Amino acid sequence: MSFTKKANQIFIQAIRDYHLKDDVNTPISNPYEHGTIEFDLYSKCWIDTVQWHLEDIIRDPHIIPADALELKRRIDRSNQDRTDLVEQIDTYFRQIYQEIKPLPDARLNTESPAWAVDRLSILALKIWHMQEQVERKDVDPSHIQKCQAKLDVLKEQQVDLSISIDQLLEDIEAGRKYMKVYRQMKMYNDPATNPILYKK
Numbered sequence: 001m002s003f004t005k006k007a008n009q010i011f012i013q014a015i016r017d018y019h020l021k022d023d024v025n026t027p028i029s030n031p032y033e034h035g036t037i038e039f040d041l042y043s044k045c046w047i048d049t050v051q052w053h054l055e056d057i058i059r060d061p062h063i064i065p066a067d068a069l070e071l072k073r074r075i076d077r078s079n080q081d082r083t084d085l086v087e088q089i090d091t092y093f094r095q096i097y098q099e100i101k102p103l104p105d106a107r108l109n110t111e112s113p114a115w116a117v118d119r120l121s122i123l124a125l126k127i128w129h130m131q132e133q134v135e136r137k138d139v140d141p142s143h144i145q146k147c148q149a150k151l152d153v154l155k156e157q158q159v160d161l162s163i164s165i166d167q168l169l170e171d172i173e174a175g176r177k178y179m180k181v182y183r184q185m186k187m188y189n190d191p192a193t194n195p196i197l198y199k200k
Helices: 003-019 037-058 065-096 113-134 141-174
Strands: none
Touching (some): 003 037, 003 141, 113 141
16 A cells, blocks of 8 residues: 555544544544554644634634634644644654665655645645535535535645655655755744744
8 A cells, every 4th residue: 555545544534533523622532553654644634633623713703812812822832733743754754764875866855755745634634624515505506516626626636646745755765866854943932032932
């Protein structure tokens, strides 16, 4: 089984599990063994799914400002958790390919494998929620038609991105490409680099 086929299956599993209760406060119940790539992929998509719904909630025009601020800070923490997990997934790739010696003409890819996997997780969420729109019974046919057209494009993107990721991994394994990982070094979460925090 290709890496992306496994990843897409795990993403759907995480999204489906979340929607059993459809509550942003539902604790994660990861079915995979801690320390495995499957565990990380499930955790990654669970974070994305919860954050998707937090982003919906915070856009409520009638939200109480104090609640919105609390949600914004929760989304910030979620973004940091998401970034940390992406870097953890890249660490997995670096470990499995650490013995690979790049060819003399090996090229560097524009992004690391894990950041491409991050986009794949988000695509799975877009497909799930666009499918919900297609299945709505309280809208007119034009809404369904527009959403179906978008859904078709999203599914095509998922196929294309899956192929691209698998090809990238094949190229790294064959030495045709090599990976470098740059940590995100987010400054706004760090009290030593965010001027609002260190000037207090």
